[in-house]
Amino acid sequence: MPEIPQIDNLWEFFRENSAAIGPQLQLIIWGLGILCVDFLIPAQKKGRGAIYALGGLFMASIHLYWFWGISPGPAFYNMVTLDFFARYFNLLFLAAAFLTVIMSYRYLDIEDEQHTEYYALILFATAGMMFMAGAIDLVSLFVGLELMSISTYVLVGFLRSQKRSNEAAMKYFLLGAFSTGIILYGMSLLYGLSGSTNLNEIGRQIVGLENNTLLVLSLFMMMAGLCFKIAAVPFHMWVPDAYEGAPTSITAFMSVAVKAAAFAIFFRIFYLAFGDVREIYIFALAVIAMVTMTWGNVAALTQDNVKRLLAYSSISHAGFVLMGLVAGTDLGVTASAIYLLAYTFMNLGAWSVVILLRRQDIPGETLEDFNGLYFKHPAIAVLMLIFFLSLAGIPPLAGFIAKYFVFAAVLEVALSSGEAHSSLMVWVAVVGALNVVVSVYYYFRIVVSMFIRKDYLPAPLSFSAGLVVVLVITGLFTVLIGIYPEPFISLARAASLSLT
């Protein structure tokens, strides 16, 4: 038996290590605080939870800012770290959670489900994502993943009186728990092979085991489970249903933050632990990336429900982000990190317009609901156009920079001399380029409804201060990342360098 570490002074130990989990601690304390003061808030004013949630997110940002320059390093016996990769993703999660909280306030009033638990659960889910981004051990990675997933299961089913929401939660829960079981089995085999749960240690131990059946099995099980979480084909069946039935604000949150968190652990595991055995999985991963973007786009072509359409589009975007992982270089991580950041803003913007169309008695989800939006609210229609142009990857918007980088990452590997997979990389790039063209078609179906059709529904849009703030921020960043990308690129590059 190895030496069991002796902790003499628990408080002293915690004080020394807690710097690495500062932002998470803030979120959890504020989330628990919301649950504790809930009974003091009168039933008509449960929306106050949003203010407390914003307080928690603000304090977490302050913590992140304090530790921005100094890296606290691995803490709690190499369980979590707050390196630049984790800080980059923490920033992304905080931004997504902030925008989600202020866009949900009015929406929950309309749905008549205003409860403080909603905001507490968003804080818990965000804390779980931060643990995932900072995890360098299988145990902390798993606990973070489950903290995020379980909070999200509840949030998806939050509209208790609606059958659609119940059904979405059921499907999401069953498939999510199933995929957790598969990931865990892979983890347990990996632990048995390497004798450690630390990702760096696993990476050292499995060198030279390329032909070991158990390693291949555990690798593919973890890959399958993670593909469930990032919604890659063929593990995407739950996505359209869960996205359609969930409260729209939570759909927006899931499509950016939950996906980004799953990608963060995907990168951690496949760079730190499996970085030296790329030969095993590179082909499978490339095929998954190609099939994911194609299938998502083809299925989106025929959708009439905008929530489903955006759900399929988010599947195809997952394929594009995977291209960075297929490249497997520093530039690959940079590209995927930029893609996830740009996607956060442009996709949250598009979803917030969908929330805007949700009015009393009008679901506002079908293509017809967008008819003639330009003639009634030109500013909203133009903003939506910007988001869609960006999602389709048209310059000079954020989506173009994101797509430029993933293609650059893949082509850099394809063109470098002595690379065994150059033809595979070229194929990935070609399929990706074709998919960009396909995606323009279905985004422009909505644009056509907005700008050409004229039968506009007379009911007023559900404007609120929070939603306007979200639209302004997301629109601003969508344009800003497109025309002045340097600061964002250097952030993402620093994140990729701290990972490898």
Added chain:
Amino acid sequence: MVESLLDFLHIIFGQIDTAHYLVLSTIVFSIGVVGVLTRRNVIIILMSIELMLNSVNLNLVAFSDRLQDLSGQVFAVFVITVAAAEAAVGLGIVISLFRNKETVNVDQIDLMKG
């Protein structure tokens, strides 16, 4: 009772080592996966998922014993805790669905398609 059972197993399998535990966990995991994929009752699917998680625990504890390393057992304790939380949330979702729809059959949970 336990000792006679161990004697019985010893006669059949010889000395029980890690490989036996792995075979057992593989069997339990397979039963769980097949249960999730073929059963139509949500409660039974939940039970099958629990089987999958418990087979992971078997694996972890067997490896922990083999490697003389405690982290596997710690991991197993975390898995048990999280499985309990997950089951609680899952049953809550089943109840909220049952209130609106009065069914636990996944074939009848089909409002959304396409």
